[in-house]
Amino acid sequence: MGVNLPADIASGRIAEAFLNRAININKSNCMVTDDKEQPVESHRLFELGEYVRMKTNDLTQGSIGKGFVLFAIPLFLGSLFQQLYNTVDMLFVGNVLGKNAAAAVGASSILVTCLINLFTGVAVGAGIVISQLFGAKKEKDMKESVWIAVLAGAVGGLILTVIGVTCSQAVLVRLHTPANIIPDAVLYVRIYFLAAIPMVLYNMCSGILRAQGDSRTPFHALAAGGVLNVITDAVFLILLDWGVAGVAVATLFSQSMTAVFLLIHMLHHRILTRQRLRWDLLGKIICVGVPVGIQSMILTLSNVVVQYHINGFGENVIAAFAVYFKAENLLCLPIIAFGQAMVTFTGQNYGAGKYERIRRGILVCNGIAAAVLVVLSWSALAAGNWILSAFCPDQQVVAEGMRIISVTFPVYFVYSLFEVTGGVVRGIGKSVPSMVIVIVNLCVIRILMLEISDRVFHSVQAVAAVYPLTWLMATLSFVGYYLYVRKQMLQ
Numbered sequence: 001m002g003v004n005l006p007a008d009i010a011s012g013r014i015a016e017a018f019l020n021r022a023i024n025i026n027k028s029n030c031m032v033t034d035d036k037e038q039p040v041e042s043h044r045l046f047e048l049g050e051y052v053r054m055k056t057n058d059l060t061q062g063s064i065g066k067g068f069v070l071f072a073i074p075l076f077l078g079s080l081f082q083q084l085y086n087t088v089d090m091l092f093v094g095n096v097l098g099k100n101a102a103a104a105v106g107a108s109s110i111l112v113t114c115l116i117n118l119f120t121g122v123a124v125g126a127g128i129v130i131s132q133l134f135g136a137k138k139e140k141d142m143k144e145s146v147w148i149a150v151l152a153g154a155v156g157g158l159i160l161t162v163i164g165v166t167c168s169q170a171v172l173v174r175l176h177t178p179a180n181i182i183p184d185a186v187l188y189v190r191i192y193f194l195a196a197i198p199m200v201l202y203n204m205c206s207g208i209l210r211a212q213g214d215s216r217t218p219f220h221a222l223a224a225g226g227v228l229n230v231i232t233d234a235v236f237l238i239l240l241d242w243g244v245a246g247v248a249v250a251t252l253f254s255q256s257m258t259a260v261f262l263l264i265h266m267l268h269h270r271i272l273t274r275q276r277l278r279w280d281l282l283g284k285i286i287c288v289g290v291p292v293g294i295q296s297m298i299l300t301l302s303n304v305v306v307q308y309h310i311n312g313f314g315e316n317v318i319a320a321f322a323v324y325f326k327a328e329n330l331l332c333l334p335i336i337a338f339g340q341a342m343v344t345f346t347g348q349n350y351g352a353g354k355y356e357r358i359r360r361g362i363l364v365c366n367g368i369a370a371a372v373l374v375v376l377s378w379s380a381l382a383a384g385n386w387i388l389s390a391f392c393p394d395q396q397v398v399a400e401g402m403r404i405i406s407v408t409f410p411v412y413f414v415y416s417l418f419e420v421t422g423g424v425v426r427g428i429g430k431s432v433p434s435m436v437i438v439i440v441n442l443c444v445i446r447i448l449m450l451e452i453s454d455r456v457f458h459s460v461q462a463v464a465a466v467y468p469l470t471w472l473m474a475t476l477s478f479v480g481y482y483l484y485v486r487k488q489m490l491q
Helices: 012-029 049-053 064-097 099-107 109-136 139-174 179-194 196-211 216-239 244-268 279-311 315-351 355-382 384-391 395-411 413-427 431-456 460-490
Strands: none
Touching: 064 216, 064 244, 064 315, 064 355, 109 139, 109 179, 109 196, 109 279, 109 315, 109 413, 109 431, 139 179, 139 196, 139 279, 179 244, 196 216, 196 244, 196 315, 216 244, 279 315, 279 431, 315 355, 315 384, 315 395, 315 413, 355 384, 355 395, 355 413, 355 460, 384 395, 395 460, 413 431, 413 460, 431 460
């Protein structure tokens, strides 16, 4: 593991002796009363030397821009890797098993996504709580929160497994899944949900590590799991001919290995140790995390309504939007990384009471994110014909796709502003207001605007314009709410 110390200090036995002495000094100055630590100055070392030896970033000090970018890069690479091996997954299914198997996997995607999003939202809540405790240097509370979060992840994963295995067939039938693909869809979902415990634990452990400034270890686990997933896909589908079950088993195996890797890492570095169960910390994690999960669930369901309006324009436009969303997914990756980085940055600085640094961070990080997205989105617009043709060579589909990206890509930086400002609100623990802002703007208002644009304009460009308009409205809502909260923080 890397060490975030200057080279002249980190080398040789003198460095080791110095580090050990610093840790001992810190121990003697960390007085505990009523099971709560007294605040420790931000420049001092944590009580346990293992934290010093971790690949962590203390985002409460140093250059805001540099720290933000360095923290965001592994998040971006992890998202990219996730996107790539998900694509490979579908390539295996479509090319090896055929369209019926692909349809079976696709038919279950809404059910899987909704339930997984709810429980991984709790992981986000745990990360926010722990990042605040990390910034406040409340190590004992933080270690208790880590223990509780992992236990909550295991229990949540078990609940998710039971729901997925017992209810999958009934739900798929109610979703009007074609009868000929029901057996494969049910088989896939049931095996997939056996991976719920490791899947939730991976997300929980990743959130904990990122909250402490370590974005590299989760990336390494994800990269290893992605490679393993592709290998097991090939083995189970091609060599063993397990069909749809093979895809699900490959996911189960790779997710289990990533979760085990992170758990071993956390146990080895004493990040995860057995602690007492504190219901107040569990309640805080749930209160912060569940709204995030509900937000993701509702957004997923609202996409069904959006698809309804898109379907009214015919096959070429349906295909064009499908291609557009594939291209957009690639542009989303750095945006999501910036948003996740902002959550940790804000959480640590909020815990440390550095409210002015949060304000400066909003300006700096939004500037960086917007600049990156302007370059990427305008480059993608210039290469639009080539990008769209790579997904679908049909020229009518490409022409419709160009109409869509000509509206959204020039102002795509607005989406980055939405994610970064939203990350600020979530980072200070205000997940319920964040949920309300997102649902109102990206669900309710978006659906109303689609209804109006469909009746008044009935054009592809009008539908496309709804997206940046609702991003902007949500961004302004986040800014307004942050200014309101900031007044309260400074009182």
